[in-house]
Amino acid sequence: xxxxxxxxxxxxxxxxxxxxxxxxxxxxxxxxxxxxxxxxxxxxxxxxxxxxxxxxxxxxxxxxxxxxxxxxxxxxxxxxxxxxxxxxxxxxxxxxxxxxxxxxxxxxxxxxxxxxxxxxxxxxxxxxxxxxxxxxxxxxxxxxxxxxxxxxxxxxxxxxxxxxxxxxxxxxxxxxxxxxxxxxxxxxxxxxxxxxxxxxxxxxxxxxxxxxxxxxxxxxxxxxxxxxxxxxxxxxxxxxxxxxxxxxxxxxxxxxxxxxxxxxxxxxxxxxxxxxxxxxxxxxxxxxxxxxxxxxxxxxxxxxxxxxxxxxxxxxxxxxxxxxxxxxxxxxxxxxxxxxxxxxxxxxxxxxxxxxxxxxxxxxxxxxxxxxxxxxxxxxxxxxxxxxxxxxxxxxxxxxxxxxxxxxxxxxxxxxxxxxxxxxxxxxxxxxxxxxxxxxxxxxxxxxxxxxxxxxxxxxxxxxxxxxxxxxxxxxxxxxxxxxxxxxxxxxxxxxxxxxxxxxxxxxxxxxxxxxxxxxxxxxxxxxxxxxxxxxxxxxxxxxxxxxxxxxxxxxxxxxxxxxxxxxxxxxxxxxxxxxxxxxxxxxxxxxxxxxxxxxxxxxxxxxxxxxxxxxxxxxxxxxxxxxxxxxxxxxxxxxxxxxxxxxxxxxxxxxxxxxxxxxxxxxxxxxxxxxxxxxxxxxxxxxxxxxxxxxxxxxxxxxxxxxxxxxxxxxxxxxx
Numbered sequence: 001x002x003x004x005x006x007x008x009x010x011x012x013x014x015x016x017x018x019x020x021x022x023x024x025x026x027x028x029x030x031x032x033x034x035x036x037x038x039x040x041x042x043x044x045x046x047x048x049x050x051x052x053x054x055x056x057x058x059x060x061x062x063x064x065x066x067x068x069x070x071x072x073x074x075x076x077x078x079x080x081x082x083x084x085x086x087x088x089x090x091x092x093x094x095x096x097x098x099x100x101x102x103x104x105x106x107x108x109x110x111x112x113x114x115x116x117x118x119x120x121x122x123x124x125x126x127x128x129x130x131x132x133x134x135x136x137x138x139x140x141x142x143x144x145x146x147x148x149x150x151x152x153x154x155x156x157x158x159x160x161x162x163x164x165x166x167x168x169x170x171x172x173x174x175x176x177x178x179x180x181x182x183x184x185x186x187x188x189x190x191x192x193x194x195x196x197x198x199x200x201x202x203x204x205x206x207x208x209x210x211x212x213x214x215x216x217x218x219x220x221x222x223x224x225x226x227x228x229x230x231x232x233x234x235x236x237x238x239x240x241x242x243x244x245x246x247x248x249x250x251x252x253x254x255x256x257x258x259x260x261x262x263x264x265x266x267x268x269x270x271x272x273x274x275x276x277x278x279x280x281x282x283x284x285x286x287x288x289x290x291x292x293x294x295x296x297x298x299x300x301x302x303x304x305x306x307x308x309x310x311x312x313x314x315x316x317x318x319x320x321x322x323x324x325x326x327x328x329x330x331x332x333x334x335x336x337x338x339x340x341x342x343x344x345x346x347x348x349x350x351x352x353x354x355x356x357x358x359x360x361x362x363x364x365x366x367x368x369x370x371x372x373x374x375x376x377x378x379x380x381x382x383x384x385x386x387x388x389x390x391x392x393x394x395x396x397x398x399x400x401x402x403x404x405x406x407x408x409x410x411x412x413x414x415x416x417x418x419x420x421x422x423x424x425x426x427x428x429x430x431x432x433x434x435x436x437x438x439x440x441x442x443x444x445x446x447x448x449x450x451x452x453x454x455x456x457x458x459x460x461x462x463x464x465x466x467x468x469x470x471x472x473x474x475x476x477x478x479x480x481x482x483x484x485x486x487x488x489x490x491x492x493x494x495x496x497x498x499x500x501x502x503x504x505x506x507x508x509x510x511x512x513x514x515x516x517x518x519x520x521x522x523x524x525x526x527x528x529x530x531x532x533x534x535x536x537x538x539x540x541x542x543x544x545x546x547x548x549x550x551x552x553x554x555x556x557x558x559x560x561x562x563x564x565x566x567x568x569x570x571x572x573x574x575x576x577x578x579x580x581x582x583x584x585x586x587x588x589x590x591x592x593x594x595x596x597x598x599x600x601x602x603x604x605x606x607x608x609x610x611x612x613x614x615x616x617x618x619x620x621x622x623x624x625x626x627x628x629x630x631x632x633x634x635x636x637x638x639x640x641x642x643x644x645x646x647x648x649x650x651x652x653x654x655x656x657x658x659x660x661x662x663x664x665x666x667x668x669x670x671x672x673x674x675x676x677x678x679x680x681x682x683x684x685x686x687x688x689x690x691x692x693x694x695x696x697x698x699x700x701x702x703x704x705x706x707x708x709x710x711x712x713x714x715x716x717x718x719x720x721x
Contacts, residue, residue: 054267057208059215060235061266062328064300066103066147067091068185068274071245071304075109075158080127083308084135088142090307097144099319100328101303103183103215104139105147106132108158115163120175136180147183148176152199152220153190164190166199169206177210186234188220196224197233204233217271217300227260231268236300243273245281247409251363254293258337258347259455262442262479262556264298266332271300278305278314288391289361289411291317295327296335296347296359296413322390323413326357335359338377338445339457344370348377350440355379356416357390362406371403374416376445376457380435381485382418389414421485426571427587427635428694430472431484431495431563437544438483442556446482447475451500452560463562465498466531470564475500478509478559480549486570490539491638492693495566496532497523499559505529506558510550515542525552532564539568569693573637576721580622581643581713587635587694592706593627601625601650602710613712615648616681620714625650628659628709630699634718640689645716646682647673649709655679656708660700665692675702682714689718 067087073079088104091097110132112122123132136146150172151157151164165172165186176184186203188196200218207214216234218226226237239260240253257272264270275294277287294301303318310318326349335349335357343363348356356379360370374380380400387396389404390413404412421437432448439446444455452475453460463470473495474482499507511523513535521537539545545568549561574584582598589596594605602625603610613620623645624632649657661673663685671687689695695718699711 065101067303068105070107072306107149133179145182151187155190157189169202173206177212183215185217227263236269236271245276245279261334261336264334274302274304292411292413298334346372358414360412374400378439381437384419386417423487424570431566440481443477451475452477464501474563478549478551482547484545490570493537493568496564498532499528503558508552509561510552512548513537514546573639581716587633589632591630597625602627614651624713628701628706632697634695640720646714648682649678653708658702659711662698663687664696
């Protein structure tokens with residue numbers, strides 16, 4: 001079995017096995033899916049096909065909100081016309097409509113067990129004496145929308161065997177449209193083993209043909225990996241078996257749905273089933289976790305409790321405007337797991353205005369502290385952050401730490417708002433050492449200086465492309481989008497890009513670099529068979545750098561992509577004119593024995609213990625005293641033209657010592673003294689630096705060891721401007 005498909009399936013199999021052990025599936029809608037079938041459903045390959053384009057029917061641009069009776073009534077006698085109209089009344093009087101709840105939906109058992117002589121569905125006259133159209137008209141009169149239920153089979157899921165839509169798709173769709181139906185939940189029972197995609201597409205086409213906008217909720221329980229095909233067919237798709245009103249059922253369903261974040265988008269949503277909030281099987285703390293996680297996951301919010309008898313606490317949870325705003329955020333991103341260890345789970349959801357919604361969940365049976373950072377949740381790079389607790393409404397600020405004391409089975413939910421971003425420091429910066437302002441990654445977090453690995457943070461390996469390893473870089477998985485604030489202060493970015501060797505010859509991606517909204521570099525398609533490609537991008541004047549990886553159009557399986565050794569030049573170099581190098585600040589300096597000395601020889605190991613620089617009897621007032629092996633780096637910023645220096649072994653070691661002086665403009669060797677010994681006079685070097693970002697002064701040991709290798713860069717002058 002291929003590497004990534006195997007490992008991703010393995011993670012899901014573990015979680016679903018735990019779920020199946022504790023998940024109690026309710027009878028009725030969806031009851032044909034057993035826990036065993038649920039386990040089998042997700043053991044299939046998850047990323048076998050590219051995410052389908054979203055259905056373009058203009059509906060569910062944010063996740064649908066409303067009510068469905070099933071979780072509270074099933075097929076009980078209380079499910080009737082009076083109840084449905086009463087729910088519509090309460091939507092208005094209790095402020096649920098104002099909070100965003102729109103759909104009042106009927107589930108199974110609304111029809112008679114048989115169609116009429118013309119093959120049409122007939123409403124049960126005992127439950128709905130005035131007919132479905134009358135109920136729909138009443139719901140519409142309240143400024144709400146009306147939904148109905150059927151199944152993509154010969155019968156629905158209830159044991160009484162109500163008629164399903166298989167073979168009657170257009171007839172049923174036309175009837176529903178004539179009644180004013182706005183929403184269809186389409187279940188998966190009694191399907192005669194007809195291909196799922198065929199069955200669900202048939203009804204989707206029928207709904208479209210009516211000309212009436214009808215939100216299409218596909219309810220096939222995740223059995224046939226609907227995330228791979230349902231976005232082009234419907235507006236949402238169930239990802240799991242039926243929820244029940246218990247902590248174990250709810251949290252296990254959350255675990256399954258968390259895996260599928262990359263597939264959600266406006267008009268197309270992962271659906272982990274209806275809300276149990278207020279049905280009595282969980283505590284209010286657990287219900288707050290339920291509501292928080294569903295909102296963080298951009299899930300449909302369908303009230304499943306009887307709000308006619310709802311407690312004040314239940315209504316407070318269901319009407320929390322701050323949490324609902326996270327679910328309804330127009331960016332349309334599903335939150336992703338940032339970290340999960342020991343039952344402490346952190347999720348982060350990007351929001352349209354640049355904020356992040358962060359959930360800190362404690363799945364343990366006792367209170368715990370759950371912690372993360374602004375950097376970890378993908379919104380680093382600012383000097384401070386405003387935090388709003390979306391349940392307590394308390395506000396605070398932080399320099400980056402995000403933490404909460406979380407009760408057993410509880411969730412603390414923050415909205416994190418970055419303050420003013422901090423520009424990168426002057427110099428040549430490795431991007432993996434900087435804080436990004438936002439980061440979105442399809443599988444696991446963006447990894448610093450490691451490959452993508454699997455879904456856990458820090459599980460990647462050394463970045464390797466085509467057999468070449470890199471100590472620095474960013475490991476991502478397509479689709480990925482990382483932003484850095486550069487504030488108009490940065491110039492050139494250079495980076496090697498490619499598919500990491502950890503996936504072999506698999507994977508196919510495209511790397512793109514944007515300066516604000518302008519594409520400034522594009523790798524074209526790179527596969528696991530390709531060596532690294534070098535990209536150079538001009539960022540001059542840009543406020544934001546974006547690193548984007550797409551799946552190259554063929555799906556995102558194996559798309560482990562590396563931004564290898566990404567270096568960004570920021571700020572200006574030395575001012576115009578001639579400068580003694582010993583008067584300038586270096587970016588870094590390494591010496592084989594003691595520190596690099598300014599205007600003195602190397603001396604011994606203590607700082608400042610050298611003497612006047614002297615080579616072959618000639619003394620120099622200015623210069624750098626080093627000991628092989630040595631590297632001194634200066635940032636030029638592209639603004640310097642040349643450097644000159646006399647070089648040699650300092651007279652303080654007599655005729656001993658043997659070294660080689662080398663000058664680099666970035667990675668290009670532009671001057672080399674050859675081997676110089678203590679018996680030689682000074683040699684003069686001149687190097688052209690035009691366009692260079694960095695100057696590197698390197699001294700090697702000449703090939704015979706570094707004994708007495710006291711080396712001088714004597715009278716070095718850098719010319720800029």
